[in-house]
Amino acid sequence: xxxTSLLNNGTADNLDVPTVAVANPPNAAAGSLGATARxxxxxxxxxxxxxxxxxxSSELSVDFFAGMPYxxxxxSAGNLRFRTGHANLEWPGRSLxxxxxxxxxxxxxxxxxxxxxxxxxxxxxxxxxxxxQIEFKENxxxxxxxxxxxxxxxxxxxxxxxxxSGLRLPDPSxxxxxxxxxxxxxxxxxxxxxxxxxxxxxxxxxxTYTFNRHVDAWAGTADWNASLTPRVEMSGEFYRGRAIGGxxxxxxxxxxxxxxxxxxxxxxxxxxxxxxxxKILPSLEGNLAGGQDNAFAKDLxxxxxxLGLDDxxxxxxxxxxxxxxxxxxxxxxxxxxEFRQLKSWTITGESYQNRILGFAGGYSF
Numbered sequence: 001x002x003x004t005s006l007l008n009n010g011t012a013d014n015l016d017v018p019t020v021a022v023a024n025p026p027n028a029a030a031g032s033l034g035a036t037a038r039x040x041x042x043x044x045x046x047x048x049x050x051x052x053x054x055x056x057s058s059e060l061s062v063d064f065f066a067g068m069p070y071x072x073x074x075x076s077a078g079n080l081r082f083r084t085g086h087a088n089l090e091w092p093g094r095s096l097x098x099x100x101x102x103x104x105x106x107x108x109x110x111x112x113x114x115x116x117x118x119x120x121x122x123x124x125x126x127x128x129x130x131x132x133q134i135e136f137k138e139n140x141x142x143x144x145x146x147x148x149x150x151x152x153x154x155x156x157x158x159x160x161x162x163x164x165s166g167l168r169l170p171d172p173s174x175x176x177x178x179x180x181x182x183x184x185x186x187x188x189x190x191x192x193x194x195x196x197x198x199x200x201x202x203x204x205x206x207x208t209y210t211f212n213r214h215v216d217a218w219a220g221t222a223d224w225n226a227s228l229t230p231r232v233e234m235s236g237e238f239y240r241g242r243a244i245g246g247x248x249x250x251x252x253x254x255x256x257x258x259x260x261x262x263x264x265x266x267x268x269x270x271x272x273x274x275x276x277x278x279k280i281l282p283s284l285e286g287n288l289a290g291g292q293d294n295a296f297a298k299d300l301x302x303x304x305x306x307l308g309l310d311d312x313x314x315x316x317x318x319x320x321x322x323x324x325x326x327x328x329x330x331x332x333x334x335x336x337x338e339f340r341q342l343k344s345w346t347i348t349g350e351s352y353q354n355r356i357l358g359f360a361g362g363y364s365f
Contacts, residue, residue: 001037001040001362001363001364001365002037002039002040002041002113002116002334002360002361002362003035003036003037003360003361003362004016004035004036004037004039004113004114004116004358004359004360005033005034005035005036005358005359005360006018006032006033006034006035006114006356006357006358007031007032007033007356007357007358008031008032008033008354008355008356009030009031009354009355009356010024010030010031010342010352010353010354010355011023011024011025011028011030011031011032011352011354012342012354012356013311013312015032015034015036016034016036016038016039016065016117017039017065017114017115017116017117017118017122018340018342018354018356019118019122019123019124019318019320019342020123020311020312020315020318020342020344021342021343021344021352021353021354022311022344022352023311023350023352034076035076036076036077036078037064037076037077037078038063038064038065038076038077038078038117039063039064039065039116039117040063040064041061041062041063041083041116042061042062042063043059043060043061043062044059044060044061045057045058045059046058046059051089052089053091054089054090054091054096055089055090056087056088056089056090057086057087057088057090058085058086058087058088059084059085059086060082060083060084060085060086061083061084061085062080062081062082062083063078063080063081063083063116063117064077064078064079064080064081065078065081065083065117065118066078066079066080066081067079082100083130084099084100084101084130085099085100085101086098086099086100086101087099093138093139093140094136094137094138094139095135095136095137095139096134096135096136096137097133097134097135097136097137098133098134098135099132099133099134099135100130100131100132100133101130101131101133102119102127102128102129102130103127103129103131103133103154103156103182103203103247104133104135104150104152104154104182104183104184104201105127105182105183105184105201105202105203105219105221105239106126106127106128106201106221106223106237106239106247106248107184107199107223108223108225108235108236108237109121109126109128110126110235110273110275110287110289110291110322111275111277111285111287111289111324111326112287112289112322112324112336112338113324113326113334113336113338113360113362114322114324114336114338114340114358114360120289120322121273121289121290121291121320122248123248123249123251123252123293123318124271124273124291124292124293124318124319124320124342125237125239125249125271125272125273125291125292125293125320126237126248126273126291127219127221127237127239127244127247127248127249128247128248129156129157129246129247129248131154131155131156131157131246132154132155133152133153133154133155133182134152134153135150135151135152136150136151136152137149137150138150141185146187146188146189147185147186147187148185148186148187149183149184149185149186150183150184150185150186151181151182151183152181152182152183153179153180153181153182154179154180154181154182154203154205155173155174155179155180156173156180156205156217156246156247157171157173157245157246157247158171158172158173158174158205158207158217158245158246158254159171159172159245159246159253159254159255172207172208172209172215172254173205173206173207173217173246175207175208175209176205176206176207176208176214177208178205178206179205180203180204180205180217181203181204181205182201182202182203182204183201183202184199184200184201184202184221185199185200185201186198186199187199191226194226194227194228194229195226195227196224196225196226196227197224197225197226198222198223198224199221199222199223199224200220200221200222200223201219201220201221201222201223202218202219202220202221203217203218203219203220203221203241203244203247204216204217204218205217205218207243207254207255207266209255209264213264215242215243215254215255215264215265215266216242216243216266217241217242217243217244217246217254217266218241218242218243219239219240219241219242219244219247219249220239220240220241221237221238221239222237222238222239223235223236223237223238224236224237230279231278231279231280232276232277232278232279233276233277233279234274234275234276234277235274235275235277236272236273236274236275237272237273238271238272239269239270239271239272240269240270241268241269241270242266242267242268242269243255243266243267244269245267249269249271249293250267250269250293250295251267251269251293251294251295251312251315251316251317251318252312252313252315253267253295253305253312253313253315254266254267255267256299256300256303256304256305257303257304257305258302258303258304259304260304261304265299267295267296267299267300268295268296268299269293269294269295269296270294270296271291271292271293271294272291272292273289273290273291273292274289274290274291275287275288275289276288276289283327283328283329284325284326284327284328285325285326286323286324286325286326287322287323287324287326288322288323289321289322289323290319290320290321290322291319291320292317292318292319292320293317293318294316294317295315295316295317297316300316300347303347305347314346314347314348315344315345315346315347316345316346316347317344317345318342318343318344318345319342319343319344320340320341320342320343321340321341322338322339322340322341323338323339324336324337324338324339325337325338331364332363332364332365333362333363333364334360334361334362334363334364335360335361335362336359336360336361336362337357337358337359337360338356338357338358338359338360339355339356339357339358340355340356340358341353341354341355341356342354342355342356
């Protein structure tokens with residue numbers, strides 16, 4: 001059970017989990033104060049049976065972040081949403097996983113209890129979008145237990161057309177009639193008595209649009225997690241890619257059109273995030289983190305965008321920085337406070353800021 005409350009000095013796209021700073025509506029007062037329990041997460045896990053010499057297990061979670069009920073005075077409530085899920089077969093040295101989760105090329109995430117409906121630094125350098133996947137993991141390569149390899153097939157999200165019937169139609173990735181491909185090579189090394197985990201990943205998928213136009217989506221990633229001292233840990237991720245809006249990058253966009261929609265090209269983007277974790281006491285930790293997602297200006301220049309269509313279409317770059325304290329006086333009790341700053345740039349060059357002070361209280365049962 002998670003309760004969150006945010007005080008904003010500016011305007012954001014989402015009151016409960018702000019990701020983009022936007023212009024203040026005309027004649028409206030700046031800032032807001034709100035609270036919600038929509039980020040509460042319910043999880044179920046099970047283990048067994050043993051199949052083909054592998055141990056079976058599964059897990060699924062839901063939250064209440066699927067939108068608000070269509071009734072008055074219910075804006076702080078939420079509708080139930082399938083969140084993530086896994087079904088695993090684990091052998092001593094390898095695993096086979098069917099999942100609905102973040103891309104395997106982006107295994108880490110920053111620590112924040114104010115951003116649970118969407119992970120912290122989502123759309124600010126964190127490739128997070130939950131998608132259907134089939135993954136195979138080998139824990140030891142070339143008889144080296146410190147090197148692992150993962151390979152997966154993914155059905156990535158891609159820009160599609162919403163329908164009034166509520167039925168799901170094929171998006172451009174699915175119209176290509178092939179899955180997306182992803183792989184990650186990881187290594188664990190010891191550095192001056194400290195453990196360092198490093199990873200490098202790659203992703204490719206095909207998108208098919210009208211008039212038989214295609215976009216090749218791809219990304220290269222790097223991730224790291226290092227314990228500098230028993231009380232200090234550093235982690236982060238970096239990516240460079242094209243048409244990766246469906247993964248959570250590219251300023252919410254996969255492609256751009258030019259010449260009044262006569263030509264179409266994938267949008268290039270670069271970004272990443274970093275975090276430092278301080279384990280102050282056994283029950284108290286602090287986190288400092290920041291990230292940025294940046295679409296290439298040379299691609300945005302002279303495109304058909306930048307016409308003031310909406311806050312996401314006009315976005316060119318998004319940056320988020322936060323610091324928090326997390327206190328757990330009991331294993332089942334959570335208290336956290338966080339300060340965050342959002343800064344978002346539009347295609348036309350105008351930028352907006354929002355400073356946020358938040359509080360979270362949770363109870364695990």
